[in-house]
Structures are given as structure tokens and as C-alpha cells.
Amino acid sequence: MNQWMTEQIHAAHSNRIEPREQAYYDALFEKSKARLESLRAEAPLHEGMDIHAALAEEGMDRRDFMKWASATTATLMLPAMFQPLVAEAAELFNRVPVIWTNLQDCAGNTEALLRTSAPTIDELILDVISLEFHEVIMAAAGHEAEAQLEDAMATFKGRYILAVEGSIPLGLDGQYGVKGPHAETYLDHVRRVGADAFAIVAMGSCAAFGGVPAAYPNPTNAVGVKDVVRGKPIINLSGCPVHPHNITSTIIHVILTGQPPALDNLMRPRFAYGYRIHDNCERRAHFDAGHFVEEFGDHGAKHNYCLYKVGCKGPMTFNNCSIIRFNDGANWPVGVGRGCIGCSEPDFWDKYAHERPVAAGVRMAPFGGVEKSVDYFGLGLLTAVGIGIAVHATASIMAGKKDEENA
Template identity: 65%
Template sequence: MAVDKQESVKSLFTAQSAKVDTNRGDAYYEKLYAQCRARLDELKELAPLNNRMDFKESIEDEGLDRRDFLKWASATTAMLMLPASFTPLVADAAVMMNRVPVVWIELSDCAGNTEALIRSDGPKIDEIILDIISLEFNETLLAASGHQAEKQLEDAIEHFKGKYLLFVEGAVPMGMDGQYGTIGASGETFHDHLQRIAKDAAAIVAVGSCATFGGIPAAAPNPTDAKGVMDVVKGKPIINIPACPANPSNMVGVILHYVLTGSIPELDSLLRPKFAFGYRIHDNCERRAHFDAGEYVEEWGDEGAKNNFCLYKVGCKGPMTFNNCSIIRYNEGVNWPVGVGRGCIGCSEPDFWDKYAYERPMANANIKAPTGGVEKTVDEFGLGLLTAAGVGIAIHAAASAVAGKKESEKEA
């Protein structure tokens, strides 16, 4: 795993188009390092909140190779866009991740993000969900049902008041007074359920495209008036990890960052962590050279497809999509949608089902596209693409800078 990833990470820092405020300067990092060190020392003083076993012990118990673990820590450090000198801190933070309780609730969802979480590719740790993250509540995995399940959730909220990270999977249906989804013996609506549990969370992580931007239930015509968490919950720090499903590396990355710094990672204007969503798929795409050379797959299974040509003309939305799939891939780096010859459907972008998720370039869409779209021919669009995307990046970067500034003001 490590080799592929480290190569990818290296290419991240060398690619021309990937220079989005990566290096923040020595002074910044020195200050951050000291802050992280202090935070970790403070955490070390605490017993594990949930008395879970130490990750470190589990490494020793399993006789795992310490080098593998450090390799993972080093790749993760790079993924979090921190200098290599932070690697020991990241390793320490991983050992102390069990100081952060996680409550995970499901609303209008398909459980795809829970499934993604259990594919998490930490170092060779089978028990990531049991040892690394202290998962206090997750409906898909919880032993107890019914009232005992509700009690488990209430206990966790009470016990870790103000300290737990709340992961939310699924959209919030707002139509018909929220009755499109109810949970528990009292028939509480998803909306009320979310508000009640959000109240005492340290921060909320909206995981997957439904919880972030509404996702599939919110696709036109949005029959249940589904919304993302950030449109419903106010007055709490919210981190969005979109994609369908979200990449488990990014979920773990957010938790690690929280352990490491005690604060949420720097976010872009859509509340996405910049370490994961600071670049377009296109920037680090393995087929990028073919795009630049004008070599395209024209239809499925053609000679271009057999030669791994660029997938833009069969609908790849990598140029419009901010995510780190082209760097970290999926399922321990084994493959990803561009690798498998299909292309990107833009699943980490708002309204992607209506804007991007089809197998033609934007111009040939033939979709209802209630949110609009670029109505140009493919050739026109191809010519204007880099410029358009460049403008996109500029807007994105500016918005991110504003968001980042606000964040650092808060921290100061």
C-alpha cells in the first residue's frame, strides 16, 4: 500500500497544478507543531475516555511491524498536508485516537458510508473500528436493538457531553414536517433526532454526499425536501466529507487531525477539509497526460479505452471535481473510477446528480439539469475547459482563504 501512495503523494507536491497553498512557511509549522505537541501531551494525561485499549498495545499484541505503522503514519502525514517532521506526532495521535468518542447516526441514507468506514485501510489493523476509533454508537454495527439501543445512545451523549464527534450519514428530510423518516419508539423525526444529538457534540462531521449536500434524496425534484446537515444545524462546527461514499481515509484523517490539533481542519467554502478537497481529480489524474495530448476514449471499449486514454469525452467530470481520489484511490489503493475506465461522476460536488453524473461530456448531457449546465458543443467546451476550470480554482481558492482566515481567527 505504502509504495503506491507515497509515490502519489510525491506527485501531489510536484505537480504543477497542485500548488494550492501547500507550504505555509516555517513559522506557521513551528507554531502548529508546538500546539500539537502540547495537545497530545495534554491528551496523554487523560485516561482513554472510553477506557478502550490502546492502539499501541494492539499493535504490539498483534505483533505488527512498527515500520508498517510508521509508513502509514508518514503517508497520512502527507495526506493531511503536513511536513514530514509531523510524522511522529501523527503516529502519537493515532495511538490516542481512542480518546475521542465517535457517535455515528444514520438518517436518509443507504449505509454506504458505514460500509466504507469498515473498509478503512489503516495500517494492517483489522480492528480499526473497535480499537482505533472509539465508536460509541452506530446503528449498523450496534449489538443492541430497540430501547437498549436508544439507551446506549443516550448514555454516550450524557457520558461524553460536549466531547464527542458526531458523524452524520444521510440527508435530513424536511418535507411533511420531517415525517419521511422516524426513529425510535417515540417516533422521533430524523430532524429532531439530529438536533437532539447535535446539541452536545464537540463538532459534527457530515459524511457522504447525502449528509453534506443532500445527495441522492435531494436530486431533482427532491421529493422529500431533503437537506444536508449544514443547512439544518446551526451554531456547531461542521466538517463536510462528501463523496458517494466518502473515502474512509478522509474520515480517519479528520479524526486524526482533531486529535492532533484539538481543532477541526482548515476548510474550504463548502466546509470540506482542504487536505482532501484542495485539488481537482484532474490535477493528479493518471490519465492527465492523455488529456494534454488530446487522446480521448471516444466510446466504451474502443482502442482509446484499451490504451488508457483520457475519459473526458465519455463523461469524466474530474476537471470539475475537488477530491483526492486520484491520490489515495479506494480500497487500499487498489483502484478508482478513472482507473477502471469509467471516469469521475463528480460525487463530492453539490448537486452532482443533476449536474455531473452522466456518461457524456457536459455539452451532450441530455439531462433535465434543473441546476443548469454548460450548453456548448464538446469541442468548444474542450477548448475552454482549462480556462474555465482555472477560473473555478481561483474562486475556490479565494473562498477557501476567507474560510481559512475565519478559522484561524477563531483559534487565535
């Protein structure tokens, strides 16, 4: 995690503690410390997996690791006193059994973790996690792989985290997606393997909400995990793909506290999805000033103007990628001139993945706005947020025009 990324995360999460909150954090600190002590007393689930060895292999030292721990503590919205515990929780990743199953998906979340020339600390930590079963990357296949799954489920009953990647097709009695020697449907599979899990983490938007397979006309009647599994803690890590830092931080939280982090109404961790892209976007000043890219390659595009009118859905999207960015904080889609397509929101493919604004940005404002050209494509999809943004955008455009007149 580079210096810039660490500073951005700290800036976004001001950790000033009110005196009445201190007692809560003190109690949480003691509870977390006790949990880590008992985990440390257990042997690693497998030999040879150690985060510090993995870091050394990549030329990173303890200072890099502690910087990462500091940023992750801030990401989790915990006060700085938790930093040593967060570091220790990362060291104990090899005590957490994870079973990762792939359903109806492109394996893009797995790819995002694997395809890296210079792994980040998050990726290295995920490398040393005790991944007991992952059919995409494991060497075993067929009956051998099946036996490995059954063995992991029995050995770690009630303790493993089930990571689900992909949606669950319900059409044709579930026959669109089957696996294993008995052609178990994805629906039966996720319910059976989920039944003995400690918690289920839906990795990516397909597992969380159905994602791209559920896009119109949704031929397989695809749904997310939360639609078919009951009675288990479910954490949705939406995104296409989910950011590795959010995977690591979520698991760190579970290790530290023994419970899922606070979730929003879509069952996503608030620490990661409590932010609107638009509110932490470096182009926001241009939005406020009414400076928009009108088409790709124009003057505005060359001067990093706001991408709202060429389809950015940052105003409707909740995710922290505008803060933590991708590739170790190097950049993110809006940073390279491509609007956000709302990949962490339900139905994003139908609602947001097009290069025009939901509300067309130039809708008639209630105070007699001057703009007339409503884009009817998105009109039926207007949301309260969309309408609000449209009005704001119109006001911004008017302000921009006035600036031009006065110039």
C-alpha cells in the first residue's frame, strides 16, 4: 500500500473519538485481544504459510506491513489503538479456514486476485489464508477435489468461511448450473455447504445480487446468495470485481471480533460501502462548476472534467474505490477518464452500464431550468437520487454558463 493510498484512507476516515465512545472501543479492544490470543495458541492449519515470509519474498519489510495495518485500521473505522491488533490478525490469517466455491460467474473475482505482476500486501495476505478448497485454482480435480471439499467441511464444521463467487440460477429447476458427481444444483450446493459455515461471504456482484447473469432478460432466473440462503450471517462484497482490500478487511474484522462488520441495508460492510463514489471523486469540483465532458476525446475529456454526461454513475454508487483505488492505489476508472458504471449496485448492468446519464443531467429544473434535452433512455429508470443529481447538474450547468458569459 503506497503512501498516497494510506493518506487517502486516513483522510476519508477521521478517527476522532468522542469520550462516550472510548468505553465502547476499550471493551472491543479487550475482546479482540483475547480472541487473538486464543487464535495464536492454535497451530496454523497448514505448515509453510507465513505472511512475513511472503512479504520478504516480495521485498517488503515490517515497515510496509505496519503502514498497511495503519491504513486497514482506518478502513475499518477503528481508532489507531487497534493498529497492532489488525497487524496481528493479518498474521493469523492462516488459522482461518476458507472454502471458496464458484457458481454462475466468469471467475473475475478470482482473476482479480491472481492476475498481478507485483502483489499488494492484501493479495499476499490472501495468499497465506488457509484456502481449503477453491476449484478454480486447486490442483485436484474430479473425485479428488470432491473428497477435499467434503473433508474440509467435516474438519472445520461451523468454523469455515464460505466464499461464494457467482450467482445461483433457479430456472429449469436449477439445471442451468450443476456440479459434482451427483449433478447437485448450485442452489442445493450453496445451501448444503453454507449450512455448516460460520459465515458466508458473497464475493462480487453476481453472488451478492445476481450481477451480469441476472441482467435482462435473465434467462436462467439468476439470483444472489441472500435470496436463497437463510439462517447464516451473509456479507455481500459487491463489485465487479470486489476490491481485494475489502476482502482482507472484512476477514480481518471477523478474526478480530468474531462477528461480521456492521452492514448496510444491502448487507454490505459499511466501512467499505458507506461512501458515495461521487463524494470522494477528484472530478467533483468540475461537477459543481458545471464543467462536463460532452463526448470522449473533447476539450473537457482532455482537462479531466466531470464524466456525468458521458455516463458516470458515481452519484448513485456506493463503494470505496474512489478512495482506495486499484493496483495499489495507482488509479481507478474515473481517474483514467471512464465513468463509473455502478458495478457494486444491484441490477447495475441494466440500470447503469451505459454511456449516458440516468437522468440525462440536463432535465428541466423545477425553477424553470434552461436545458431541454432530456435523454429518454434513462427516464424510466429515474431514482430519487437520479432526480436530485439531475437538478444539481442542471444548476451546475447554469452556473457554468453564467461563468462563461461573465468571462
